[in-house]
Amino acid sequence: MNQFRHPRLSVKLGLVVLAVVAGALGIVYAAVVPRLEARLVADRLDELAISAPAVASQFREADPFNYDARARQVQENLGARVTVIRSLGNDAYVPVADSNDIVAPGVLNDPVVRAAFESLEVERGQVDRDGDRAEVAVPFNPNMVVLLSASLRDTLASVRLVERTLILAGIAALLIAWFAGSLAALRLTHRIQRLEEAAGRIAAGDFEQEIVDPVEDEVGELARAFERMRLRLAHLDRARREFIANASHELRTPLFSLGGFLELMADEDVDPAVRKDFVEEMSSQVTRLTRLATDLLDLTRLDAGQLSVEQAEVDVAESARTVCEEFRARAEAGEHDLSADLDGPVLALADEQRVLQVARILVENATRHTPAGTSVVVSAGDRNGSVALSVTDDGPGVPESDQKHLFERFYRAEGGQASGSGLGLAIASELAGRMGGSIELESRPGETVFSLLLPAADDVFTSKRR
Numbered sequence: 196m197n198q199f200r201h202p203r204l205s206v207k208l209g210l211v212v213l214a215v216v217a218g219a220l221g222i223v224y225a226a227v228v229p230r231l232e233a234r235l236v237a238d239r240l241d242e243l244a245i246s247a248p249a250v251a252s253q254f255r256e257a258d259p260f261n262y263d264a265r266a267r268q269v270q271e272n273l274g275a276r277v278t279v280i281r282s283l284g285n286d287a288y289v290p291v292a293d294s295n296d297i298v299a300p301g302v303l304n305d306p307v308v309r310a311a312f313e314s315l316e317v318e319r320g321q322v323d324r325d326g327d328r329a330e331v332a333v334p335f336n337p338n339m340v341v342l343l344s345a346s347l348r349d350t351l352a353s354v355r356l357v358e359r360t361l362i363l364a365g366i367a368a369l370l371i372a373w374f375a376g377s378l379a380a381l382r383l384t385h386r387i388q389r390l391e392e393a394a395g396r397i398a399a400g401d402f403e404q405e406i407v408d409p410v411e412d413e414v415g416e417l418a419r420a421f422e423r424m425r426l427r428l429a430h431l432d433r434a435r436r437e438f439i440a441n442a443s444h445e446l447r448t449p450l451f452s453l454g455g456f457l458e459l460m461a462d463e464d465v466d467p468a469v470r471k472d473f474v475e476e477m478s479s480q481v482t483r484l485t486r487l488a489t490d491l492l493d494l495t496r497l498d499a500g501q502l503s504v505e506q507a508e509v510d511v512a513e514s515a516r517t518v519c520e521e522f523r524a525r526a527e528a529g530e531h532d533l534s535a536d537l538d539g540p541v542l543a544l545a546d547e548q549r550v551l552q553v554a555r556i557l558v559e560n561a562t563r564h565t566p567a568g569t570s571v572v573v574s575a576g577d578r579n580g581s582v583a584l585s586v587t588d589d590g591p592g593v594p595e596s597d598q599k600h601l602f603e604r605f606y607r608a609e610g611g612q613a614s615g616s617g618l619g620l621a622i623a624s625e626l627a628g629r630m631g632g633s634i635e636l637e638s639r640p641g642e643t644v645f646s647l648l649l650p651a652a653d654d655v656f657t658s659k660r661r
């Protein structure tokens with residue numbers, strides 16, 4: 196079906212070009228030919244009319260017996276046939292003299308002669324008698340008229356030549372226009388067809404082939420937009436595959452370990468103390484799995500835009516205090532010195548539950564990825580017009596080369612103290628983004644600060660009030 200649809204478009208475009216050129220040629224023809232003819236005939240008539248009064252006075256003064264000789268003389272000067280006609284009254288006329296000896300047939304019914312006898316003025320006109328003729332009739336006394344009549348054959352032949360040339364040139368122009376129009380249209384439809392094929396490939400999930408159209412026009416623009424779309428989709432597709440591969444890998448590890456413990460526990464001879472250890476280990480693996488499932492769900496919701504984030508006034512200092520309390524026991528168990536450095540309320544425009552979630556991720560990391568004996572301080576305050584919730588530790592820090600990747604999904608710095616899934620900071624940074632903020636990291640050996648930056652509440656309220 197495609198093969199038929201595309202040529203149809205090119206045929207349509209070719210026909211449009213053809214119609215436009217034909218129309219333009221028609222207008223040129225209609226404007227040139229009749230005007231040229233009228234102009235040339237009027238020029239010939241003017242020539243005769245200008246000499247008419249002088250001719251009339253020559254005949255007025257001439258001897259009637261010499262009219263023939265006079266007529267021949269005038270013909271020689273003017274290049275027009277000269278006939279002298281007398282009116283007999285009652286619309287009857289008789290030729291008196293003619294420069295050609297034989298009076299032309301039909302001269303007695305000539306409308307220009309008749310008009311001149313009626314008006315007794317110089318009359319002019321184009322008459323189709325003995326071929327086309329330009330005629331001027333001039334009365335030189337009440338019943339005598341001199342008729343000057345010039346052939347228009349050459350003039351009209353020139354006009355016909357122009358007409359023929361125009362028609363031939365027109366046909367040639369039409370053929371060229373149709374050919375060129377169809378060619379251009381075919382090229383265009385070919386480019387559109389290539390885009391259609393590319394769209395088909397993308398729809399089928401093939402993002403490999405580059406879409407190139409270097410021409411600087413709308414179709415070229417469309418192709419470049421397609422290319423941007425292809426790259427974006429390819430990136431998303433790669434990210435999706437990586438995500439699924441990483442997620443399955445992360446899920447498999449604890450499941451594998453759980454399977455191993457179950458097998459060992461099936462053995463009835465297991466010592467109760469060892470069995471207790473197994474159960475504890477299994478319980479920690481289940482916790483890890485639950486945590487992983489929650490994180491994956493959060494990320495999926497974030498990707499799908501289904502995670503709602505409220506915008507309300509949140510006391511970030513209060514959130515910091517809460518999280519500190521939550522982690523106190525765990526920090527002590529890990530021999531970490533966890534403390535809060537907080538003054539009065541610090542108000543941000545954010546979602547309280549999400550602020551707590553981010554703070555937990557940061558505090559957990561600071562107590563988990565640092566050696567025993569590290570102190571961790573949670574603080575809240577203003578920073579450059581924003582609100583910052585910071586978690587500072589005096590651990591070994593994050594190597595420079597890892598810092599820019601830390602917020603990627605499943606990324607873990609090498610040689611870390613503990614093994615996580617590498618999702619915590621990715622979720623934290625997305626949540627911060629959703630709340631209109633960000634996560635900042637400053638790290639060197641001995642001091643690492645992760646800060647959640649949020650829009651200050653009074654800032655937003657004052658700007659709204661304004």
Ligand SMILES: Nc1ncnc2c1ncn2[C@@H]1O[C@H](COP(=O)(O)OP(=O)(O)OP(=O)(O)O)[C@@H](O)[C@H]1O
Pocket residue numbers: 490556560561564565588590592593601606607608609611612614615616617618619620621643
């Ligand atoms: N305070 C810190 N000091 C040193 N390294 C850190 C610190 N916080 C994070 N990291 C490094 O950043 C990595 C990524 O942290 P992230 O929270 O994203 O994942 P994770 O803690 O490994 O796993 P989980 O998904 O369970 O949180 C960690 O693996 C760790 O190597």
Ligand SMILES: [Mg+2]
Pocket residue numbers: 556559560615618619620
């Ligand atoms: Mg973490």
